[in-house]
Amino acid sequence: MSTLNSSRARLGAGSLAVAGVLFLLYPVVRPYSDETTLAGARAMASSAWVAAHLFAAVGFVLLTLGLLALHLVLDRRPSLTAVVVTWIGAGLTLPYYGAEVFGLNVIAARALKEQDASLLSLADDFRFGPAAVTMFGAGLLLLGVGVILAAVAVWRSGVLSRWSAVPLAVGFALFLPQFFGPPALRMAHGALITVGALWVAVELWRSRRA
Template sequence: MTVPRSSLVPSFASSRARLGSAALAGAGLLFLLYPLVRPYSDETTLDGARAIASSAWVASHLFAMVGFILTALGFLALHLVLDGRLTLPAVVVTWVGAGLTLSYYGAEDFALNVIADRAVRENDASLIGLVDEFRYGPAAIGTFAAGLVLLGVGAVVAAVAVWRSGVLRRWSAVPLAAGFALFIPQFFGTPALRIAHGALMAVGGLWLAAELWRAGRIGSVEALRR
């Protein structure tokens, strides 16, 4: 059986492809766990405070944070495998976006958890007002929005690079790019819509991971035949 040259990954890139595949698969699954584990409640009430003070809140946001990191690593592997003109900009933009986003997510996870825990212990719903003061502070929300926009741009550029590469299936990076492009709008959706968005991210991460793994396997087999 002859393997088309356009579908081959150089043998030295096979291990990178597999590591990138694992990173993207992990990211996709973590982005699904994020809305599945996250507790939902009216966050202006003590019930909302109990949700934010819970271990599920901390775990779910940690899932998302690790997902951003794994996505950045997966895109680096994609660049090393495809070595195209668009892949490096995708990596740089994604890494900057992840850095900006993680600063907000860290505070959302740990700082709000402390505030909510104090509100529950003191039975004082007025403390929950500090949650929105953080979330919608100009610097905080501006950094967060900029980070997510850059992540979306990086994912779209990566999808274009995959489309043009001739190495991976053209559509394989589109669902993940769509998921990142919809990351900001999904915050305004219902819990069901947020979980659906997580499912889209999982499908996107797993599909691109499978394509990277396939490309790495084909490259290894071809290297053995030479």
């Protein structure tokens, strides 16, 4: 492998490894509570809420960088399509996370200050607004499609282990459904993505020596 490709593989491996850890920290650090109550307001107003959602936002960015490095190492058309689709998906998803991080945090802080849990209804007004929920859903679906395409490129490449990208693809295919599960399921989902991202990272790191 050339020095340039070796550097790409190293950077891609690092990006995916860190992204994987962040996607586990996201559901583990995130506080869970009844978000229609003042207990829910305390959760959303907490620094843990902000940190958890920032972990996810940074994870999406690092995922796209990791898949770009993967494409440059594999140099196959499906991997380029994966990068483009994933970037679009991340672009549609991140505004929603920005509102979760900052907007809901401010609403919750005001609800605590006023001791008025009814203010938390504004959170659902945002979350389920037609434009917001459509962008968010489309973004997560495109992320799933993009990572699946990356797994297909890995499978066909003969460069990395065929199965290495499959857990990551499964994790992102399930990203939207896992929101409807209990905290334990969401944490298990985060662990799945971590395993998947680390496996691809290890394979990329090994490829730099080939």
